[in-house]
Amino acid sequence: MDHKEEICAAKLTDDLVVDILSRLPFKSFCRFKCVCKSWLTFSSDPHYCQKLPKVPAGFFYQDSDNSAVQLVSLSKNDEGIDGTLSFLPDYEQLKFIDCCNGLVLCEYRSNHTSPDILRFIVCNPATREWRILPDTQRDADNFYYKTMLGFDPSRSPHFCVFNFHEKRGTGNLVLGTRRVEMFSSRNSLWLVNSDLWDPENNTISVSVRPHVFLDGFLYAHSDLDVLVLEDVVAEAENIGVPPSNWTIKLPLHRIDCMADHCFRGCLGQFSGMLHYAVAEEDGHTVLIWSYADGNPHGWTVEHRLSMRNALGRDDFVHYEDGWIWTCNYEIIAFDLEREVLFLIDETTNKLLSYGISTRKVDEIKDGSHWYMYYVPCYSKLPDQEPY
Template sequence: MDCKELSAAYLTDDLVVEILSRLPFKSFSRFKCVCKAWLAFSSDPHYSQKLPKVTNGFFYQDRHNSAIQFVSLSEHARGFDGTLSFLPGYEHLEFVDCCNGLVLCEYRSNYTSRDIFRFIVCNPATQEWKILPDTQRKPDGFDYTTKLSFDPSRSPHSYVFNFHNERGPYNFTFGVTQVEIFSSCKSTWLVDKTLWDPKNNDLSVNGRPHVFIDGLLHVHTDRDVLVLDKLETGSMGIPLCNWTIMLPLHKNDCTVDHCVRGCLGQSSGILHYAVAEEDGCTILIWSHDYYDPYMWTITHRLNMKDAFGRDDFVHYEEGFIWACDYEIIALDLEREVIFLFDEKTNKLLSYGISTGKLSEIKDSPHWYFHYVPCYLKLPEPELVYDDVSGLFAAPL
């Protein structure tokens, strides 16, 4: 038999999965970062059960105690440093965000100037880290929402978006005045002010979970979803392309806080959105049609009455603002699970979409960040040519 016939191109999917299933998890995680076909096996219900299991879990941090903690959802987490103790000054880190295996923290101690942001991007699975160049805070009157974007199946480079939200009287947010963009490819911060419209701007990015799909950043605003495109050109100073997607069940009068309580997610490269109905007894999961920004299709109806064993989920603040007693923290649709935080019992919970079973993960009131590891090495920044020295060097 010709050796060429043994090429992976001639192997059936069943044989490829059988080979991959014999790999250590760390090796499988690296391989699927460079092969989209192998990555797709992870989300295929027929094959995913045979593949090495992921060591996913949740990062969290007590604001009264600077220690970063990790709660694992898998028995395969041995040797994983969830406290990020490999980072310099880890006792003074504030957890900011995570995305597809990378983690973003802000360094702040008693000696750190209040006029600067100092961010660190790290990979807890490989214990690699890089300190980003400092960037300036504005004077009082601004809130900041910072997002990390990374997709190992698309590029080894990551992006950090620091949205500047102007704050008015009574902490009312006027909107985004600008966004700072950091690219690990160029290792520099750039500013984009094209989101700001001084005549009509009430676009405000909030801290709800975001989604990074096929090079597109999807972030929650107070009304809908803001999509940012052309990140590669944005890292070169060219304004980002952007548009908005109207959320399903949007209420123009904002009497129902879908924008605050809903949660974005993705499955097989498709944007999803989960939100509780007005009585809180049912969670709807919607799938978005990429080619029609107004088209959403319901894929799941989840019965919370049976899961919690109660039906009193909502209360009204100040007589008219609706609020639900549980919050949707994260979606993991590829493993058919969503994660909730029950504010009545202060418990982090998992809900099996196919089983309808509610399980306790952690008993503590925190803000949790869902984390799935990635074993791809952090890349070095691109080298640029210096006309004066005649040498190639990393940008400052």
């Protein structure tokens, strides 16, 4: 675009720009969102988002026997998205790990893979591109791995992977995270950090519940907190420098009972802000909170959703042994751009969607799986760097 074209484009009003974007095929709109932050903000603006193309979404899952990865699509406009990842080498032996903003992370195995190494592969099901990450070594026995993918196409074409090494003791007792390996696609390096937390005085245990990657920071569940961990750029001057990290206290923090899976709350993002959806103590209402650093109280309630209306019953919460809080539905994702909350109803064993504005409930699928919310991204993966 030359200087004159830039001036002409700058004179267009937001209404005209949105009208133009609304006429684009959804694949083109997805690509443009990745390269123009001002156009990306239109998708988060309640006044404009309903006029813009809706990108198809769905849920990736894999059965417990590690059979083929599958995609439950929520749209008819999903042509070209390979939900079984059949374009990957040895795709029958993949273990689905995570997905983030259109990219998918799997543990990569073949008949020749040594049991002493961890090997990951990152792919884009919409463009059918993939990258095999360099191998990393497994620890000794009694270590478990929780691996998360970080990708924000509006910020950078590069992705990162966080591999948390968690120590377990007798009786599978969690002793906390001992180190974190962090991979950057910028130059295909793993950086190891083993001194982020003092294991004697500050035990960190990261949950595999849905996380958020926003502005170069990973936001992940840790007990009743949100662990915030900075993505490290794998450059020479950063090697040996630990990334910034801190915790944010979650709302509805209770100390008089043990909450099942951190109240079964769920992290999300919208309009560049961290959000959190969680059930109240009686399970009758789900609150969706937004978090802002400048807010003296941190969290602000944005939505209150009645689960009585959604599920048609009143009995949600039970206490085991008088103090272990359990709920018979689970929030697995929410999308404020599309104004929808996703639930697993454990009473009927169904995956459901609940319209935040419409209050409409739709059944998506029977059966309970570990579902990961997926919205495709059509930006290209960065070129493979040598390693």
